[in-house]
Amino acid sequence: MSDELKLTFAKAYDELEVITREFEAGDLDLEKSIPKFKRASVLVSFLKKELSKMESQIEEINLDDEAKTKVL
Amino acid sequence: MLDKPVFQVSECIEVVNNHLSLLGEIVVEGEIGRFDIKNGRLIFGTLKDATGAIDIFTLPHLVNNFRQFEPGMLVHAYGTAGLYKTSGKFRFFVSELVPVGEGALQLAYDKLKAQLEAEGLFALERKRPLPSWPQKIGLITAPNSSAQADLLKILITRMGGLKLFTLPVNVQGREALPTLLKAFSYLTHHPKEFDVIIMARGGGSLEDLAAFNSEEVCRAVYGCPIPVISAIGHEDNWSLTDYVADVRASTPSNAAELAVRNRVEVVRDIGTNYQLLHQHLIRTLKIRENLVNQSAMTIRHRLQSLTSTINQTIGKVPVIKVTLKSLINQYQVTLNRSLPLIHSSLKREMALKQQDLTHLDRLLSSLDYRQVLHRGYSITTLNGQILKKAALANSGDKLETQLSDGRIKSIVT
Numbered sequence: 001m002s003d004e005l006k007l008t009f010a011k012a013y014d015e016l017e018v019i020t021r022e023f024e025a026g027d028l029d030l031e032k033s034i035p036k037f038k039r040a041s042v043l044v045s046f047l048k049k050e051l052s053k054m055e056s057q058i059e060e061i062n063l064d065d066e067a068k069t070k071v072l
Numbered sequence: 073m074l075d076k077p078v079f080q081v082s083e084c085i086e087v088v089n090n091h092l093s094l095l096g097e098i099v100v101e102g103e104i105g106r107f108d109i110k111n112g113r114l115i116f117g118t119l120k121d122a123t124g125a126i127d128i129f130t131l132p133h134l135v136n137n138f139r140q141f142e143p144g145m146l147v148h149a150y151g152t153a154g155l156y157k158t159s160g161k162f163r164f165f166v167s168e169l170v171p172v173g174e175g176a177l178q179l180a181y182d183k184l185k186a187q188l189e190a191e192g193l194f195a196l197e198r199k200r201p202l203p204s205w206p207q208k209i210g211l212i213t214a215p216n217s218s219a220q221a222d223l224l225k226i227l228i229t230r231m232g233g234l235k236l237f238t239l240p241v242n243v244q245g246r247e248a249l250p251t252l253l254k255a256f257s258y259l260t261h262h263p264k265e266f267d268v269i270i271m272a273r274g275g276g277s278l279e280d281l282a283a284f285n286s287e288e289v290c291r292a293v294y295g296c297p298i299p300v301i302s303a304i305g306h307e308d309n310w311s312l313t314d315y316v317a318d319v320r321a322s323t324p325s326n327a328a329e330l331a332v333r334n335r336v337e338v339v340r341d342i343g344t345n346y347q348l349l350h351q352h353l354i355r356t357l358k359i360r361e362n363l364v365n366q367s368a369m370t371i372r373h374r375l376q377s378l379t380s381t382i383n384q385t386i387g388k389v390p391v392i393k394v395t396l397k398s399l400i401n402q403y404q405v406t407l408n409r410s411l412p413l414i415h416s417s418l419k420r421e422m423a424l425k426q427q428d429l430t431h432l433d434r435l436l437s438s439l440d441y442r443q444v445l446h447r448g449y450s451i452t453t454l455n456g457q458i459l460k461k462a463a464l465a466n467s468g469d470k471l472e473t474q475l476s477d478g479r480i481k482s483i484v485t
Contacts, residue, residue, distance in 0.1 A: 009205060009233075010204060010205045013204075013205070013338075013342075016342065016345055017345070019349065020345045020348060020349060023348065023349050023352040023353075024348070024352070026352075028356075029356075030356055030357070030360050033352070033353055033356050034353070037349055037350075037353050040345075040346065040349050041346070044342055044343075044345075044346045047338075047342050048339060048342060050233070051232065051335050051338060051339055052232075053232070054231075054232030054233025054234075055232055055233065056227070056228045056231075056232055056233065056234040056235070056236060057234070057235050057236065058224060058236045058237075058238065059235070059236070059237050059238070060215075060237070060238045060240065061210075061237050061238065061239050061240075061258065063239060063240065063241075063251070063254045063255055063258055064254075
């Protein structure tokens with residue numbers, strides 16, 4: 001689950017950067033700009049939502065047993 | 073006289089060894105006098121101080137980074153004392169050898185640094201880029217240390233959704249090396265469970281940081297399948313693991329900042345990007361709108377111009393009509409005036425031609441040969457040809473003579 005989340009977040013962020021670079025290059029005509037802007041809006045909403053809700057976890061690894069034990 | 077026990081030589085050696093074994097492991101401090109490595113398998117040497125010297129014996133795999141040792145170095149030798157069974161000579165069997173004093177440690181550090189650098193462990197090309205969005209982070213730190221506390225606090229504050237794994241190690245002392253190696257062994261066996269590793273400890277002396285300047289830990293960092301951020305010691309003093317690691321941080325806090333992006337900055341960057349896109353779109357729309365307006369205006373002007381031209385042309389039609397009518401009238405008048413004149417002229421011409429014709433007819437009549445025949449002349453032909461000379465007629469020729477009222481056939485005699 002977290003791997004999928006990471007991939008989606010990373011991919012979404014990368015895709016947003018690509019769209020921004022395309023707009024800055026100024027090569028897009030109106031027919032392509034509007035759907036890309038709509039896609040960018042979707043990506044921005046998703047990224048902001050993900051950033052606001054993510055909680056962190058801490059675990060200590062037992063090097064002797066090579067098994068995760070304590071959750072701090 | 074008290075009886076003293078009598079020992080055989082080998083018994084004596086054994087008894088002395090038994091007594092010495094009661095000492096257990098001791099630490100001897102001394103300067104290395106000799107340090108010879110035989111065939112890479114045995115190490116013989118001496119330790120000495122101002123007044124004494126002992127022979128030492130050890131195996132390469134027992135001495136961490138054995139190549140760093142050289143005569144003159146001050147060391148602590150951990151080991152057991154004993155006598156060789158056959159020769160009875162004293163020897164100190166070393167289980168661990170550690171350089172001591174800043175001078176020795178600095179020498180060892182410099183020597184190992186040069187060696188590892190020559191081998192390419194510090195090479196920039198080998199350093200791997202850190203992942204952009206790490207989620208699973210391994211922390212090699214002393215448990216409950218300020219380095220660990222700093223790392224955890226800053227990592228959690230900067231970014232959410234992280235899974236932080238602490239790998240507890242000793243960061244100094246005799247247990248530092250083995251626990252660090254155990255941690256890296258774990259990482260090697262679980263490479264997919266981590267996105268990045270942070271190894272951190274606070275400042276200390278060269279002796280405190282000895283494990284992080286050891287060949288074994290350096291090679292473990294070099295061989296780690298996961299990118300490593302090393303934050304060992306003070307800002308200006310680099311440990312050897314700092315050189316080997318993929319990224320070097322000056323402090324544990326700095327390591328946390330290098331590992332993850334700040335959530336607040338990311339949100340701000342996303343917002344900025346969105347603003348940029350919005351502005352670009354508005355600009356593109358504006359440009360397109362202007363183009364459309366310009367085109368519309370151009371079309372409007374052309375239409376107005378065309379309409380005006382057409383109206384002007386239509387306006388000219390009545391004038392043309394009047395002009396045409398006037399022209400037609402003029403031609404009519406001219407025609408009416410001309411016709412009688414033409415008629416009478418033609419008549420005159422015809423009369424003249426008639427006169428000529430009559431004249432010519434009379435002339436023709438007067439030239440008619442039949443009028444000549446009426447006056448008594450005749451035409452004689454021979455074989456259809458008019459005979460003009462008598463000499464041309466021969467006897468027996470058949471002649472035909474035409475008179476005014478008929479023909480006579482004759483034969484020449």
